[in-house]
Amino acid sequence: MKRLLWLVPLAVAAWLLPYGLGGYAIHVADVAIIFAILAIGLGLTMGVAGQINLAQVAFFGVGAYAVAILTTKAGFGFWTAAALALLVAVVFGMLVGIPALRMQSHYLGIVTLGLALAFTNWVTNAHIAGRAEGISDIPVPPMFGIDLSSGYLFYYVELVVFAIALAFALLVTRSPLGRRLRAMRDDDLAAGSLGAEIPLLRMTAFVLSGLYGGLAGILYAGLIRFVAPESFNIANMFLLLAMVIIGGRSSIIGCVVGAVALSLVREALLDASGYAQLGYGLVVVLVVVFAPQGLAGLPGQIRSLLRRRAGGSRAQLGPFRPYGAAPASSREAALEVREVTKRFKGLVALDRVSLTVPTGEIRGIVGPNGSGKTTLFNVISGFYDPTQGSVALGGRDVTGMAPYRLSLRGVARTFQNLRLFEDLSVRENILLGLDRTRTSWIWRYPGLPWKVLDYERSLHRRGEELIERFGLTDVAGAGPRSLPYGVQRRIELARAMAMSPTLLLLDEPAAGLNGEEVRQLAEIVRSIRDSGVTVIVIEHNMGLVMSLCDQVTVLSSGKVIADGRPAEVAVHPDVVAAYLGDSMSAPTEATAEAAAEEATR
Ligand SMILES: Nc1ncnc2c1ncn2[C@@H]1O[C@H](COP(=O)(O)OP(=O)(O)OP(=O)(O)O)[C@@H](O)[C@H]1O
Numbered sequence: 001m002k003r004l005l006w007l008v009p010l011a012v013a014a015w016l017l018p019y020g021l022g023g024y025a026i027h028v029a030d031v032a033i034i035f036a037i038l039a040i041g042l043g044l045t046m047g048v049a050g051q052i053n054l055a056q057v058a059f060f061g062v063g064a065y066a067v068a069i070l071t072t073k074a075g076f077g078f079w080t081a082a083a084l085a086l087l088v089a090v091v092f093g094m095l096v097g098i099p100a101l102r103m104q105s106h107y108l109g110i111v112t113l114g115l116a117l118a119f120t121n122w123v124t125n126a127h128i129a130g131r132a133e134g135i136s137d138i139p140v141p142p143m144f145g146i147d148l149s150s151g152y153l154f155y156y157v158e159l160v161v162f163a164i165a166l167a168f169a170l171l172v173t174r175s176p177l178g179r180r181l182r183a184m185r186d187d188d189l190a191a192g193s194l195g196a197e198i199p200l201l202r203m204t205a206f207v208l209s210g211l212y213g214g215l216a217g218i219l220y221a222g223l224i225r226f227v228a229p230e231s232f233n234i235a236n237m238f239l240l241l242a243m244v245i246i247g248g249r250s251s252i253i254g255c256v257v258g259a260v261a262l263s264l265v266r267e268a269l270l271d272a273s274g275y276a277q278l279g280y281g282l283v284v285v286l287v288v289v290f291a292p293q294g295l296a297g298l299p300g301q302i303r304s305l306l307r308r309r310a311g312g313s314r315a316q317l318g319p320f321r322p323y324g325a326a327p328a329s330s331r332e333a334a335l336e337v338r339e340v341t342k343r344f345k346g347l348v349a350l351d352r353v354s355l356t357v358p359t360g361e362i363r364g365i366v367g368p369n370g371s372g373k374t375t376l377f378n379v380i381s382g383f384y385d386p387t388q389g390s391v392a393l394g395g396r397d398v399t400g401m402a403p404y405r406l407s408l409r410g411v412a413r414t415f416q417n418l419r420l421f422e423d424l425s426v427r428e429n430i431l432l433g434l435d436r437t438r439t440s441w442i443w444r445y446p447g448l449p450w451k452v453l454d455y456e457r458s459l460h461r462r463g464e465e466l467i468e469r470f471g472l473t474d475v476a477g478a479g480p481r482s483l484p485y486g487v488q489r490r491i492e493l494a495r496a497m498a499m500s501p502t503l504l505l506l507d508e509p510a511a512g513l514n515g516e517e518v519r520q521l522a523e524i525v526r527s528i529r530d531s532g533v534t535v536i537v538i539e540h541n542m543g544l545v546m547s548l549c550d551q552v553t554v555l556s557s558g559k560v561i562a563d564g565r566p567a568e569v570a571v572h573p574d575v576v577a578a579y580l581g582d583s584m585s586a587p588t589e590a591t592a593e594a595a596a597e598e599a600t601r
Pocket residue numbers: 344347348349367368369370371372373374375376416
């Protein structure tokens with residue numbers, strides 16, 4: 001919060017601004033604030049949540065037209081109409097959000113653009129919306145006898161609404177919800193496996209968009225007191241997009257700066273509006289190519305350039321601090337996979353696979369490439385529904401449960417190809433794992449914002465503890481992309497443990513690690529097991545499997561061909577035969593003996 005102190009002098013300056021401005025200039029300032037609110041809404045949906053939304057201008061129009069229709073045709077007072085208009089805009093946001101549940105990226109862009117065009121078409125042709133002439137005579141908003149027909153006094157109403165809207169957007173982006181939205185933008189599958197309810201989050205993004213669009217529309221109706229289709233057309237949508245892209249779409253402050261700057265430029269270029277459109281287009285292209293994070297991203301870009309010039313970061317991975325041992329728990333099954341078959345069209349990736357993993361065990365899953373190991377993990381963690389068969393966790397059937405539900409029931413996983421959120425820092429990756437709340441918790445954002453801040457503080461406290469335990473203190477503020485592979489693997493493991501799992505699934509955790517890193521990995525996984533967590537590990541490094549695992553299950557062509565203690569499995573004739581057909585070396589008796597020796601050391 002201290003980082004936001006620089007907003008105070010700006011707020012004072014904004015409050016004093018009307019004293020130095022003429023009538024027309026204050027009108028320009030009034031319009032700029034409306035665009036700033038719109039841009040915050042677009043920044044939240046597109047920049048933070050990654051949902052392409054070309055309907056923001058329609059939300060704006062819905063808010064303004066709803067006030068116009070409700071006041072002039074239905075006889076409502078301005079503020080009652082405003083409250084209803086906000087509701088209508090939010091509902092409209094939800095409707096536009098429905099396609100986002102099924103489609104993403106450019107498809108979503110086309111659908112939202114279509115809906116925005118449909119809105120302009122409707123207001124141009126509907127009698128109730130005044131057709132092309134629009135609706136005039138919207139009443140002046142009453143306010144305890146203050147004359148809000150004055151652009152000066154209306155400025156203060158706008159300023160207060162804007163301050164609240166900005167504070168709320170900053171609360172959202174700098175707290176667990178914003179982090180989840182950004183994680184969803186980076187990789188929705190990984191976010192789902194960490195407990196994010198993706199459909200609800202996408203809907204939340206569009207609700208926020210509708211809310212900010214509606215709010216801006218209400219202020220517009222109160223300020224101009226006239227609505228017509230051209231104020232909400234596609235040209236304005238593109239202007240809004242330019243504001244957000246130039247300012248920095250994932251930064252709320254950047255969106256505001258972009259909106260204010262372009263509103264002023266637009267005013268200055270009013271007489272050359274044709275060239276101005278061309279100019280905006282050119283600047284947007286330049287920004288996308290040279291400063292993808294917009295103006296708000298420039299300081300960070302310069303900092304990382306200077307760091308690279310200075311020879312990069314010398315951050316070190318610290319030692320792992322082991323977990324305390326948990327008292328021996330019952331040997332009841334942590335996981336039971338019964339007769340699971342998974343078919344992909346004609347291909348049978350898993351063929352009636354059954355396995356039982358007792359609590360507190362390290363189970364190895366090995367097998368030649370393409371034998372179905374990752375598919376088995378995907379079924380256990382809810383990424384795939386099995387074609388047949390069932391999965392039970394701690395005796396409870398969880399077949400077909402969504403990844404976020406399984407994550408909340410204690411299943412955590414890592415991925416073969418590392419799925420860290422690249423645009424989030426290491427610390428934020430870990431905080432995501434620690435956050436175990438459901439999306440329905442978000443009513444606290446408007447209702448009890450201080451509870452959100454308390455929760456965020458407690459997440460940070462626990463986050464620092466975990467960061468220190470996994471030796472990540474030096475790299476906590478860095479982006480994962482900039483770090484060596486071994487460190488990234490450690491971060492993914494820490495993030496999975498942040499979820500306090502009862503079942504931890506590790507997909508090839510030693511891939512790409514050097515000898516010392518593999519040794520450290522074995523030490524960490526043993527400590528995790530000793531703390532009472534059941535671990536299942538897919539691994540091609542046979543030395544590690546033999547020394548680490550209590551039991552090993554071998555898959556070949558989607559079938560379980562052996563199951564038992566590592567040394568027994570390694571010499572099983574079917575296993576030797578399966579591995580001889582693979583490029584990888586077979587686990588021989590010699591490997592088993594060497595590994596057993598290491599295990600007893
Ligand atoms: N989503 C999918 N669609 C179609 N086929 C798939 C899909 N996922 C996996 N498969 C196929 O299922 C089979 C098993 O794949 P899987 O990734 O589970 O093997 P694996 O044992 O993990 O292999 P590796 O050791 O190479 O990671 C492969 O033939 C693969 O091509």
